Amino acid sequence: xxxxxxxxxxxxxxxxxxxxxxxSLAQTSQTRLPLPPGPKGSIxxxxxxxxxxxxxxxxxxxxxxxxxDPIISFRVYNRIIVVLNDVTSVRNLLEKRxxxxxxxxxxxxxNTICDRGKAIFNVSSLDxxxxxxxxxxxxxxxxxxxxxxxxxxxxxxETLVEGLTRSPEKHESxxxxxxxxxxxxxxxxxxxxxxxxxxxxxxxxxxxxxxxTAPGRWLVDYIPTMRFIPSWVPGADWKRQGEAWRARLRxxxxxxxxxVKDQMASGTYIDSxxxxxxxxDGHQFVNAEQxxxxxxxxxxxxxxxxxxxxSALISFIHLMxxxxxxxxxxxxxxxxxxxxxQLPDPPKLGKLPYLAAVLKEVLRFAPVGNIALPxxxxxxxxxxxxxxxxxxxxxxxxWAIMHDVSIxxxxxxxxxxxxxxxxxxxxxxxPRQFAFGFGHRSCPGIHFAETTMLLAMxxxxxxFDISLPSNTKVPPTIEYTSGITSHIKPxxxxxxxxxxxxx
Numbered sequence: 001x002x003x004x005x006x007x008x009x010x011x012x013x014x015x016x017x018x019x020x021x022x023x024s025l026a027q028t029s030q031t032r033l034p035l036p037p038g039p040k041g042s043i044x045x046x047x048x049x050x051x052x053x054x055x056x057x058x059x060x061x062x063x064x065x066x067x068x069d070p071i072i073s074f075r076v077y078n079r080i081i082v083v084l085n086d087v088t089s090v091r092n093l094l095e096k097r098x099x100x101x102x103x104x105x106x107x108x109x110x111n112t113i114c115d116r117g118k119a120i121f122n123v124s125s126l127d128x129x130x131x132x133x134x135x136x137x138x139x140x141x142x143x144x145x146x147x148x149x150x151x152x153x154x155x156x157x158e159t160l161v162e163g164l165t166r167s168p169e170k171h172e173s174x175x176x177x178x179x180x181x182x183x184x185x186x187x188x189x190x191x192x193x194x195x196x197x198x199x200x201x202x203x204x205x206x207x208x209x210x211x212x213t214a215p216g217r218w219l220v221d222y223i224p225t226m227r228f229i230p231s232w233v234p235g236a237d238w239k240r241q242g243e244a245w246r247a248r249l250r251x252x253x254x255x256x257x258x259x260v261k262d263q264m265a266s267g268t269y270i271d272s273x274x275x276x277x278x279x280x281d282g283h284q285f286v287n288a289e290q291x292x293x294x295x296x297x298x299x300x301x302x303x304x305x306x307x308x309x310x311s312a313l314i315s316f317i318h319l320m321x322x323x324x325x326x327x328x329x330x331x332x333x334x335x336x337x338x339x340x341x342q343l344p345d346p347p348k349l350g351k352l353p354y355l356a357a358v359l360k361e362v363l364r365f366a367p368v369g370n371i372a373l374p375x376x377x378x379x380x381x382x383x384x385x386x387x388x389x390x391x392x393x394x395x396x397x398x399w400a401i402m403h404d405v406s407i408x409x410x411x412x413x414x415x416x417x418x419x420x421x422x423x424x425x426x427x428x429x430x431p432r433q434f435a436f437g438f439g440h441r442s443c444p445g446i447h448f449a450e451t452t453m454l455l456a457m458x459x460x461x462x463x464f465d466i467s468l469p470s471n472t473k474v475p476p477t478i479e480y481t482s483g484i485t486s487h488i489k490p491x492x493x494x495x496x497x498x499x500x501x502x503x
Contacts (some may be wrong), residue, residue, distance in 0.1 A: 033387040036082060037067040038074040046075030048216035054482050057370040057399035061085055063070045064400065071384060073392075076215050077222035079105070080392040085400040087091045087407060087429075090438060094375060094381060098439030099299060103376040105393040110212040114249055115243035118292075120300035121373060125440055129293060134444050136297050136406030137200060140273045141215040141445035149186055156181045158343065164464060168495035172314055173346050175456075176203065179309040182452055184228045187301040188256045191307060198302075201251045208245045208306040210483035215393075253299030274298045305449060305486045308368045311451050314488055315366040316358070320466040321493040322475060323414055327461055330355050331498075334462045344458035346451060352458060357416035359454055362466065363402075364431035365414050366478075370399035401434050464495050 041047035052059040060083045063072050072087035084090045096099050102125040111117035120133045139145065147313035156178055163174035180199045181192040209219070214263065218238060220226040231239040255275075263269035264278065277294045279285055286294070320327040333354045338344050342354075375394040382388065403411040407429050411497060418428040430448075443449065460466075468475070469492050476491035 017161070028414050032224060033382055033385065033407070035080065035389070036071040036073040036386045037069055038063060038072040038083075039075065045216075048076050051076065051214075051216045055480065056372075056482065060371075060395070060397050061400040061403075064397075071386065073386075079215075079222060080389055081215065081390050081395060083395045083397055085397045085437050086404065087401050087434070089384070090401065090434075092397045093377075093381075093394065093436035094441075094451075095387075097381070098486060100378050100381065101394060102440035103369075103373050103378050104441075105374050105376040105391075106221075106224075107213050108224050109218040109238075109242055111211070112227055113220070113239065113246065114208070114212050116209075116212075116247045116249060118296050119253075119303070121297075121304065126378070128267060128445040129296075130440075133297050133300070134440075136277065136294070137444040140277075140297075141301070143447050143450040146448045146451050147346075149448070152185055153182060153455055154343075154345055156185070157455050160456060161343070161459055161463050164460065164495055168464070171317060171495055172399050172490065173494075175313045175317075176310050178456060179306050179313070179452075182309075183302050183305045184256070185270070185272070186448075187273045187298040189272035189275060190256060190259060194284050198251070198256070201248070202302060205249055205251075205303060206485050207483055209303075210485075212242070212245060213484070245464065253295050256302070257295040257298060264330070273301065277298060277388075290430055301445070304443070305445065305452075307450055309449065309456075311368045311485050311487050312359075312362055312366075313456055314490070316362050316453075316457055317363060317460065317495075318478075318488050318491065318493060319366065319414055321459060321468050324479075326358060326414070326416060326465060327466060330358055330457075331461050334458055338458075338462065344455065344462055346455055349451065349454045349458065352454070353420075354416065355454060355458055357419040359415040359450065359457060360419050360431055361414060363435040364408065364411075365402070366480070366486075366488055367398050367402050367435060368485055369435075370397075372396040373484070374420055375439075375441065396434075396436055396438060402431055464499060465498055467494050467496075469494055 039047050039050060041050055060072065063074075064070055064083070064085040071082065071084055071089050073080060073082045075081070084093065104122055104124060107122070111122055116122050118129065120130075120137070123130050123133065148262045159181065160174055160178040163177065165170060167174075170316055176199050177192060177194060177196070180196065180202055184190040184192050184198060190198070229236050229238075229239060233239075260269065260272065260274045268416065269275055274294060277286070277297075278291065280357055285291070330352075333352055334344060334443070337351045338348055349355075372395065375396075377388055377390060377392050377394055380387070380390045390395075401407070405411055409428070419430070432446070436446050436449075472492070479489040481487045483490065
């Protein structure tokens with residue numbers, strides 16, 4: 001946030017926020033129940049200056065331990081944020097009270113200036129579109145639809161294997177191409193090339209989403225009237241940045257959608273999620289409102305599936321290099337069930353329970369989203385002796401739950417065996433119930449995502465050995481990026497074809 005921006009908005013901001021702060025303090029003194037505990041910060045900006053830029057999930061967990069409560073709260077300017085650091089509060093609020101906890105907080109920078117307010121991840125749960133989006137996505141990515149996509153998934157994973165064979169050092173690029181190839185073909189019937197610009201757009205869009213929605217970063221999120229400041233005004237660099245991002249993000253929804261329409265008009269299109277919905281009876285196009293809903297739905301497929309799948313698969317590959325005993329056990333299972341001379345295919349994935357446990361442990365140990373997308377409570381609520389005020393932003397700390405010692409023994413050790421029941425005991429909690437969102441905001445394409453990831457994992461380790469370089473003396477430290485989608489920070493690994501060691 002540049003100094004000239006603050007110059008033009010500072011006086012108004014201070015008066016506005018101070019007034020809100022005083023009002024909040026007055027209301028608190030008159031309210032029987034307190035807010036959950038947490039850091040206070042300054043009277044004007046709250047904890048805006050304390051908000052961590054790196055790995056915020058660890059800071060939230062640390063604050064939770066410091067204040068001795070799994071539920072904490074703090075203020076960023078005029079917005080109350082409540083962080084849920086345990087599974088009990090997440091289930092009781094985001095799931096059991098989903099009818100009041102499933103809305104999204106308004107991000108004026110992202111929703112309005114970047115024009116993402118209609119995106120499936122941002123649209124209000126009070127908007128009829130939300131129900132229509134979920135209905136279309138559940139139909140388009142459910143168990144039956146996923147089965148229809150099996151041939152496509154198999155073709156794309158064979159391309160992934162070919163790429164890793166040709167240039168294993170470019171494994172991250174091959175994984176990104178695979179994820180984009182699958183979802184672009186499913187959503188639009190579009191065939192992705194090796195260096196396709198849509199791959200780069202998906203990666204860039206994920207980063208922009210994180211920057212544009214970061215708490216405390218954009219003053220317009222707390223003073224909404226600032227959105228009317230013209231972009232040509234000196235000091236409005238933030239507005240010009242948002243408009244530039246809006247132009248780039250249009251690729252997620254507008255450009256591929258128009259490409260499908262052009263292909264359909266030419267009569268040479270490939271059947272896809274978009275084409276089926278645009279002409280559901282095979283003849284008549286839907287009306288303009290329905291078309292807009294379809295466009296945003298398909299764009300959501302691309303935005304939601306692309307980067308998250310990439311994150312999980314890159315984590316998988318690096319974790320296999322660090323844990324050769326896990327990799328070998330999964331390879332033996334594949335060799336025994338599928339055979340040494342065949343590529344695993346979708347119908348056989350259900351016969352690989354250890355590989356399924358590996359996927360669960362990847363999602364637990366290295367969550368794709370260490371912090372779930374924020375929710376908003378739409379009415380005043382009370383929970384565990386605390387007041388949860390209307391319009392508060394509610395954040396589920398997924399990382400804290402996935403590493404909670406009361407749920408997972410030795411949570412910082414990568415161990416897929418935790419999901420098999422030892423004699424006389426129950427297996428540890430399936431992390432998939434925490435990895436794909438909560439309540440009415442849970443991912444509607446879970447089955448499709450799991451199938452895609454399992455198929456890629458099975459094919460990669462059935463054909464390759466993944467290891468650290470032979471000259472590695474000290475195992476690398478695992479670190480993660482801090483965006484909405486978290487990625488493992490790559491370290492040197494080797495990927496070599498398996499030969500006669502498949503016995």
